Amino acid sequence: MSLVARELEAAGIPTVILGSALDIVEHCGVPRFVFTDFPLGNPCGKPWETDMQRSIVGAALDLFSSAQAPRSTVVQTYNWGSDTWRSEYMEIREEDRAMLLQKGAENRQRRAEMRARREANHKK
Numbered sequence: 001m002s003l004v005a006r007e008l009e010a011a012g013i014p015t016v017i018l019g020s021a022l023d024i025v026e027h028c029g030v031p032r033f034v035f036t037d038f039p040l041g042n043p044c045g046k047p048w049e050t051d052m053q054r055s056i057v058g059a060a061l062d063l064f065s066s067a068q069a070p071r072s073t074v075v076q077t078y079n080w081g082s083d084t085w086r087s088e089y090m091e092i093r094e095e096d097r098a099m100l101l102q103k104g105a106e107n108r109q110r111r112a113e114m115r116a117r118r119e120a121n122h123k124k
Contacts, residue, residue, distance in 0.1 A: 002028030016060045018043040022073075032067045034060045036076045039089045045078060052078055 002025050005015040009031050016032040019025045020043050025033050036043050036056060045052035056076055063074050082088065092100060 002030050005030045014064065016064045018056065018060050022075075026071070026073060029071060031070050031072065032060075032063050033071075033073045034063055034076060035073055036078060038078075038080050039085065046080070 001017060001019070005017050006029065008015050014032075015030070016034060017025055017030045018034045018036070020036055020038045020040050022035045022037075025035070034043075034056065036045065038045065044056045056078070059074055059076060063072060080089075
């Protein structure tokens, strides 16, 4: 998204990036960036925590209208809830392994069936 934002900005369309990869996004040089120290894919906060989400989106809108210089970054101070989230997030525990293997097998089967239907439709 950072590179897309740069292209949009070059075309005269202002952007704000909400993200969790501070070093990567800042390296790409986006004009306006709201950083949250959360797991990737969750830049607006935890699911169903609407007050937090509204506040983070509000910070992005404020930055959109108030940034005075390129490469403006606002760091949000929200906490994911645990200082150990990095080691725990997306952890695969031994007791979950069988269930995850089964879901993976089901997903591969479903994709194979979809692919077969698509190929059959193309032959018609």
